[in-house]
Structure formats: C-alpha cells, structure tokens
Amino acid sequence: MNDPEANDRILRLNAALDGELDAASSLELEREMQANPALAAEYRRLEALRASMARLVQRETAPKTLADRIATLGAPTTRAAPSPVRRPVWSGARALALAASVAAVGFAAGAGLTSLRQSATRGPAAGLVSDFARASIAGQPYDVASSDRHTVKPWLAGRTTVSASIVDLASQGFPLAGGRVAIVDRVPAPNLVYRHNEHLVAVTELPPPADGARVNGAVQTIDGYHVAQWSDANLAYVAVSDMDEQTLADFVAAFRQARKPASEAPAK
C-alpha cells in the first residue's frame, strides 16, 4: 500500500492533469499509461472529476454588500483625509451665531477660566464640540454617509488607529448615519455619527487615558451642546450631540449596553 512507486505514479497523474509536468515527464507518463490500462483508466477518472469540478463547483460571485465594503476601503480619500486643518463652509445666520458661540468657548478657555467644570471638560471634549459644530454648520456631519456599519467600519479602519467597534442602535431609535475622522491630539480617531429624528450624536472613540481613569458618562453642557464622556476597559468615548440631555443619556446607555464585552460579537 505504501509502495513509493505507486504513490509517485499517482502524484504524476495529478501533476499531468494540472499541467505541472515538464515535457519529458509527460512523455514518460504517456508511455506508462499505454503499457498500463489501469493507470490510464485512473487518469480518465481524474479527468472526469476535474471536468465536473470545473462545471459544478464554480467560483462564486461575491455579494454586493461585500463588494461595496471593499470599494469603500479603496475609495479615494477626498475630504476625509485626516488633516488637522478643516475648511468648513460658513454660511447663513445660524452659522454665524454658532460660530460666534464656538469662538466664545475658545476665548473662555484661552482666558484660563478655572473652575471645576473647566477641569471636567479638559481633554478632547472641547475640541470635539467645536468639530461637531463646524461639521454641522458645513452641512456635512459625516464624511461617509451610510447606515451600514459594514460600510462605515472599513472606511474608518483605513484611516484611523483605533479600530472602531460600531454598534447597531437602530432598534433603540438611533440609526447609524455615517462616519467621520476627528483629529484628537494630532491623531485621527473614528467618529461615529448616529441620528435621532433631526438630531445627531457623534461618538469619538479614543485610546484609553494613560492613567487608566474611568469616566462615568454623565451628561454635561459645553457651549449649548450636550457632551457625555465615558470609558470601558478598551477605549474612551466622547459623545457630542444637539439632542436634549435626557435623549443623549438614553443614547449613551444604549451604546454602553451594546458595547459590553458579552455583546460585542454582533458589533463586528
């Protein structure tokens, strides 16, 4: 049964079938088959099997959803290029009013206003609020518009260093609207935008704070926007929204629930 020559003959039959034999070996095998009908019959069976494979086991067409996800990955980066300088389109009275209030926050922070609230808002939140305000004013709150997290995730994966875990909260009333890249400490971070009626909430995922401090997720107000910050074992989160305080709290609760390790699988 372990006759090396018989083994070798079968390997060569297969190699001949696959066009992997050189001319000299092919010739030799042909002669062997002429002399050995059993070998020739085995070759015909292999041929028949391979013909059946070619006919019945064909390459499948990748589903459209997958093709879209892959196309998104390779899509040319237009305005989504992670750049620390954003060029918002300023227009309209509302824009001016918001711009003024954003500037006011900047001024207040610049003036070194010290208070407990100030220390609580230190870190990325203030920057993300003005980011959110500017993106809203520009009418482009996200750079990739999709309610499909399989589209948003690869788009973000190609552009940021934190791998976004996108949770599906549509059933809780917060469908995914799109994704964006925020620049925090000169590093691009994934920014997930969810919708609730006409309001938006942008969740930025950041590396956990170096000191390991956990934040509890209480809603605070920065320049008229509601902001919640929290963290889990892996990441820190900042949610900025124009929703009312209670709705944002509900959103945060739903998001945290969905991101719990036990329920991470569906978020892939």
Added chain:
Amino acid sequence: MSDLVVGTIAQRRFRDIVPPLLDDAYTLAKWICRNGADAEDIVQEAAIRALKALETTTIDRPRPWFLTIVRNAAISWMAKNRPKDLSYAGDAPDLDAIDPRLGEAAPDPEQALIAFEDGERLRRAIAGLPSPLLETLIMRDVNGLSYRDIAEATGAPMGTVMSRLARARASLMKTLKAEP
C-alpha cells in the same frame, strides 16, 4: 489593528488589485469557513490587511498574493471562532497516505462518472474533506493557482501540496463511489 493610516498610493494599488479578485477570495473563504456571512467578514479582514501591506509593498503577482492573505485570514478566523472545524491535526502522514489501489478497485468507470454529475453530492463530498486537503483542492481547481503558489500560500512543501491534492481527489472519488 495596525498603526498606520493608509495613503492614496496604497489605495490606488488596492483598487487595481483587490476588486478583480473578490469573487476568488470570497469563494476560497467560503469553502474554508463553510459559511457565506463569515466569508464576507474574512474577506473584508483580508482586504484591510492587504490595504495596509500595500502601503509599503508593490506586488508582482496579485492573485497568489491576495489569496494567500485571504487563506491566512480564514485560517486564523477559524482557529479563533471554530477551532473544532479546523482539521489540521493528524496531518503528518500526508506523504504516504495515498491508496494506490484506488483505481484498480473501481467497479465501473461509467458509474463513477455518473456520480460526478451530481453537483450537490460533489460539493458535500468536498466540504467533508479535512481542511488542508480542501483548501489545496479549492486553490487548485477553483482558484486556478499553480502548485508553487499553493505551496507558498499554505506554507507547505511542494511534495505535500501534490500529495494533498492527490489525496483530496482520491477521497472525492471514493466518497462519490461509495454513496448509493
């Protein structure tokens, strides 16, 4: 994941290379993990790896290159999520396990040929192959990779690839013949 943000050159290379190979990639992943939805995730993961690699690499032969990434992504996905279905254990007797009596035992070549006509049975028989035989067969007969490419993709010596292929085909013929 990786710590780089891909640039436009990588994305251009990616657009040239990956979309034309998507059907091949999906088919290979689906055969290895035996599930369409999982295959989509695997191919996406492979595409992300490919995109990141293209940042620093130019590719001479895209097909074996990308299918190798897909194969490796599929194997690690299986090892992580369904290790029981990944039958790589007991792979040692690769080289001496071909049954040379196989052809001689065939009662009626015609009957064997008829068995091959049933696509569902054929696919079931393929799905029943141990992982190393299955991936080698699919890469060869469905993806059309050369022996050398398969050897590189699976990290197996050429002789092992040849043996696995012969065993895979012998096993299919045996299964199809044995079933009524």
